[in-house]
Amino acid sequence: QVQLVESGGGDVQPGGSLTLSCAASGANLDNYTIAWFRQAPGKERAGVSCIRLTDGTTDYAASVKGRFTISRDNAENTVYLRMSNLRPEDTGVYYCAADPRHVIVQYAVTRGRYYLMDYWGKGTPVTVSS
Secondary structure, three states, X not given: OOEEEEEOOOEEOOOOOEEEEEEEEOOOOOOOEEEEEEEOOOOOOEEEEEEEOOOOOEEEOOOOOOOXXXXXXXXXXXXXXXXXXXXXXXXXXEEEEEEOOHHHHHHHHHHOOXXXXXXXXXXXXXXXXX
């Protein structure tokens, strides 16, 4: 059992920055990979980024490379997503998800298979508009 709580969402203008947090608890998180997904109204949930807690290995969706940065804290139980140069198309509810199978998470994030993830948070909304 893993519990995930997202925070940090809000409203931001195009070109601005925002940092999201995902706090994980409730199980032995050794060797887990944490990922971010997002979903706009009427659209499919899409992968954003992921990070392996043991060694910090990261992956990014092509749409956010060079603009978003994922990181973890020293205890490896909190993951951050720093979003820069935000665009209106970045708008959506951002979800934190966890799974111990790193290759599966990479597949979920980069190929749109969000349903493969074992655990989910409730999401935090991000709106990018002028």
